[in-house]
Structure formats: C-alpha cells, structure tokens
Amino acid sequence: MFQKALLVGLVLAAVAGSLSCGTTANHYVYATLSTANQLGAYREDPNSGVLTQLDGSPYAVGDGDRSIVIHPSGQFAYVANPGEGANGENDISLFDIASDGGLTEVFPRTPLGTSASVPQLLVMDPGGAYLYVMNTGSENISVFAIASGTGILSEVSNSPFPVGSVLLDMQVNPSGNLLYVSSVGTNLTGEIIGFSVNAGQLSIIGETPSDGVNPQAMVTDPKGAYLYVANTSSNSIAIFAIGSTGGLTAVAGSPINDGYSAPLYMVFDASGNYIYVANEGSANIAVFAIDSSTGLPAALTTSTATNAFGTNPGPSYLAVDPNGSYLFLGNESSTSDIQSFSISSGSLTILTNYNVGNTATSIGVVQ
Numbered sequence: 589m590f591q592k593a594l595l596v597g598l599v600l601a602a603v604a605g606s607l608s609c610g611t612t613a614n615h616y617v618y619a620t621l622s623t624a625n626q627l628g629a630y631r632e633d634p635n636s637g638v639l640t641q642l643d644g645s646p647y648a649v650g651d652g653d654r655s656i657v658i659h660p661s662g663q664f665a666y667v668a669n670p671g672e673g674a675n676g677e678n679d680i681s682l683f684d685i686a687s688d689g690g691l692t693e694v695f696p697r698t699p700l701g702t703s704a705s706v707p708q709l710l711v712m713d714p715g716g717a718y719l720y721v722m723n724t725g726s727e728n729i730s731v732f733a734i735a736s737g738t739g740i741l742s743e744v745s746n747s748p749f750p751v752g753s754v755l756l757d758m759q760v761n762p763s764g765n766l767l768y769v770s771s772v773g774t775n776l777t778g779e780i781i782g783f784s785v786n787a788g789q790l791s792i793i794g795e796t797p798s799d800g801v802n803p804q805a806m807v808t809d810p811k812g813a814y815l816y817v818a819n820t821s822s823n824s825i826a827i828f829a830i831g832s833t834g835g836l837t838a839v840a841g842s843p844i845n846d847g848y849s850a851p852l853y854m855v856f857d858a859s860g861n862y863i864y865v866a867n868e869g870s871a872n873i874a875v876f877a878i879d880s881s882t883g884l885p886a887a888l889t890t891s892t893a894t895n896a897f898g899t900n901p902g903p904s905y906l907a908v909d910p911n912g913s914y915l916f917l918g919n920e921s922s923t924s925d926i927q928s929f930s931i932s933s934g935s936l937t938i939l940t941n942y943n944v945g946n947t948a949t950s951i952g953v954v955q
Contacts, residue, residue: 613634614631614632614633614634614689615631615632615634615953615954615955616629616630616631616632616642616685616689616953616954617629617630617631617632617639617951617952617953618630618656618658618665618691618951618952618953618954619656619926619944619948619950619951620649620653620654620655620656620667620948620949620950620951621646621653621944621945621946621947621948621949622652622653622654622946622947622948622949623946623947624646624945624946625648625649625650625651625652625653626646626647626648626649626653626946627645627646627647627648627649627653627656627667627683627691628641628645628646628647628944628945628948629641629642629644629645629646629647629689629690629691630642630645631689632953637909637913637914637916637928637930637939638940639926639928639942642688642689642690643690644690644691646945647683647691647693649667649669649681649693650667650669650671650677650679650681650697651669651670651671651672651676651677652669652670652671652672652676652677653667653668653669653681653949654667654668654669654670654707654708654709654949654950655667655668655707655708655709655710655949655950656668656710656950656951656952657710657711657712657719657952658685658952658953658954659712659716659734659739660712660714660715660716661716662685662954662955663684663685663739664682664683664684664685664734664739665682665683665685665691665952666680666681666682666683666710666712666719666739666741667680667681667683667710668680668707668708668709668710668721669681669697669707670705670706670707670708670725676705676706678699678700678704678705678706678707678725679697679698679699679700679707680697680698680700680707680710680719680721680732680741681693681697682694682697682698682739682740682741684739685954689954694739694740698732698741700721700723700730700748701730701743701748703726703728703748704721704723704725704726704728704730704748705723705725705726706723706724706725706726707721707722707723707730708722708723708724708755709721709722709757709758709950710722711758711759711760711767712734712760713760713764713785714760714762714763714764715764716734717733717734717764717788718731718732718733718734718744718764718785718788719731719732719734719741720758720760720767721748722755722757722758722769723748723755724754724755726748727750727751727752727753727754727755728748728749728750728751728752729747729748729749729751729758729767729769729783729790730743730747730748730749731743731744731747731748731749731788731789731790732744732747732788733788744787744788744789745789746789747788749783749790751769751771751781753771753772753773753779753781754771754772754773755769755770755771756770756771756772756778756802756803756804756805757769757770757803757804757805757806758770758806759806759807759808759815760785761808761812761830761834762808762810762811762812763812764785765784765785765786765834766782766783766784766785766793766812766830766834767782767783767785767790768780768781768782768783768806768815769781769783770798770803770804770805770806770817771803772801772802772803775801776801776802776821777797777798777801778797778798778799778800778801778802778803778817778819779795779796779797779798779803780795780796780797780798780803780806780815780817780828780836781794781795782794782795782796782834782835782836783834784833784834793833793834793835794835794836796828796835796836798817798819798826799817799819799824799826799838799842799843800817800819800821800822800824800826800843801819801820801821801822802819802820802821802822803817803818803819803820803826804818804819804820804851804852804853805817805818805820805851805852805853805854806818806854807854807855807856807863808830809856809860809878809883810856810858810859810860811860812830813829813830813883814827814828814829814830814839814883815827815828815830815836816828816854816863816885818846818851818852818853818854818865819843819851820850820851820852820868821850822843823845823846823847823848823849823850823851824843824844824845824846824851825842825843825844825846825851825854825865825876825885826838826842826843827839827841827842827843827844827883827884827885828842829883839882839883839884840882841882841884842884844884844885846865846867846874847874847887847894847895847896848865848867848869848870848872848874848896849867849868849869849870850867850868850869850870851865851866851867851868851874852866852867852868852903852904853865853866853903853904853905853906854866854906855906855907855908855915856908857908857912857915857931857934858908858909858911858912859912860878861877861878861880861934862875862876862877862878862888862934863875863876863878863885864906864908864915866899866903866904866905866906866917867896867903868902868903868904868920870896871898871899871900871901871902871903872896872897872898872899872903873896873897873899873903873906873915873917873929873936874887874895874896875887875888875895875896875897875934875935875936876888876895877934888934888935897929897935897936897938899917899919899927900919900921900925900927900941901919901920901921902919902920902921903917903918903919903920904918904919904920905917905918905948905950905951906918907951907953908931912931913930913931914928914929914930914931914939915928915929915931915936916928916929916951917929918948918951920947924943924944924945924946924947924948925941925942925943925944926941926942926944926948927939927940927941927942928940928941928942
C-alpha cells in the first residue's frame, strides 16, 4: 500500500465550472510531476471540464516536487521540493501566475533550514496569510507568513513546531484557526493531533485516537463542524465533532465501515452534502450522503446499491469543482492518468482519461 507519509496526496484533481452557468472564463490546473521534477500546467474549459496542456508546460521545478497549493488571490503557486531523504533539496518554490495561466518561478527558493527536512505536504489558511509545511523527515511543521502583493515567504518565530511522530496528513479548518495532523505510532495505531493557530503560532490542543489504524487522510466539512478521518488499514471512516476550542469528540455511530479496501483520500462536494472516498485497494470511489444533524455518512443508493464507482487501478487523490459539476481522480498506476467524472446528486458518470506522462503527486487550481 502506498503510504502518504512517504508520498503524500498521490496524483491529482482539478476544478471546473458549472455547465448551467455557461461561463467563458478559463480555469488553470497545475500538477506536480515529482519523478520528472516538473510542474504540468493545463487550461480547463469551465463548461466541459476538458483539460488542454498550456504552451511551455511542463515547467522545471525543484527536486522531487511533491505538493502544490495556490494562493486564494490566484496570483501565486507554492511547491514543496523534498529531494531525496533528509539531505535533499528541502525548499519551497514560489511561482507568479500570469493571466493566461503561464508560470514564472521567483528565485531564490525558500529553504526550510537545518531543523526541517522532507517537505511532503503544503496547506494554506483560507485567507492566504500563512503556509504550513508538513516535514516527514524531521516530524515537525514549518509555518511561513505570506507577504501581501509579492507572495514572498518569511518563516514565523518558533517554527518549525515539533510533532514527534510519523506524519501522514494535515488539514486546516475553514476558519483557519485550527490545524489537525494525523500520525501513527510503531504499530500503525493512529492519532489526531490538534493545534490552535494564532498569527501563525501553533499551540497544541490535544491528541485524539483516530479509532483505527493508519489514518492516511482527513477532511473537514465545509462548515467546519466535523472532521472525517480515513483509517486506511482498518477500512473505516471515523467522524469527530469539532468543539468550540478545537477539541474532537467521536460522534455516536463512529467509525463506520467504508465497505471497501484501503481508503486513501477523501473530499467533499461543493454543497457539503456528499463525501467521496478513493479506495486504493478496491479501485473505486465510494460515495456517502451526509446527515446534516449528526455528521454521519450513509452509503449513497440513488444510483448504485454498492455506493461505489469503478476507477482505473490505484485511485489516490480526489477533488471536486466548487460548483459541484465535476470530480477529478488521480490514479497511482502505470497509466499515470487523471480520470474525470460528472456529478449528479452525488452519483458519478465517467467522462474521460487524461495521460499526464508521469505520476502526479498533487494539484493546484486557479479559478
């Protein structure tokens, strides 16, 4: 099984516009192609979800580029470059994004310093003020302030912040004041470590068992009321209510059985009514409807009794467009492709496959 701690967020996903809106504005999709040290760039038709590679793509980037995030302004992209092992590149690339989607890297790259190594995952607060870096080599979190107008990074005081266990995933809540990190011990038993966030400073709230083994993925609902955790080796999904100060309480009925093998990634649709689960071991996407009063997922039965939709081998990364029209899936397999699906009341219909040349490890989207 692919371990997110070593290769986070396999392959990718993207964003498209609503078919009913008939918009003519383009979206731009960027994929890290780590084995080639490249960044793929694509124009996305917002009315059909079709991807077209941009002139000049793929772009050269740092060694083993692993994770990308886009600033909410759409002006900047950040890429984590871990290189090989603790002595690798260990820095962050900044790219300016032109109006036509073209990229220009801003040098020099931002180093993590001697106390942090192997940056595997980037997340950003919703306001675009801070960038969080999950460092799996040093088992800590680096935090950088983002300069308005230029996107330049400056590491905050006291960074990196220690976690001290094998790190798997990281999630910022919709308000940007809470950060959750999933991790495992030597027996793969999982835990969720919560931090409060104030001006980029992390203060630990507490540790909560993930109610399963190997918690590879987390996602919060759009309202920030619940945290969902995929326990990959237990084939289960745990649901936690998020308290007013960030503490986690398992909801009654949690965890639920995913019904399939090795859930590796999760994402909500734009409405927050459905959650999609990429099951790496079963080569499918399971779909659950969310009970708004309890937060519990229920298997979708409107289109299939098994609540799952078949995919190419190794489904590993998902994303849904903000209008809820399309879902994009990245597969960790020899095909190195992205599959696109249309969405209707949670159900999925396959549209097409895109060969991206190399296995993509993450994606960023300008809308």
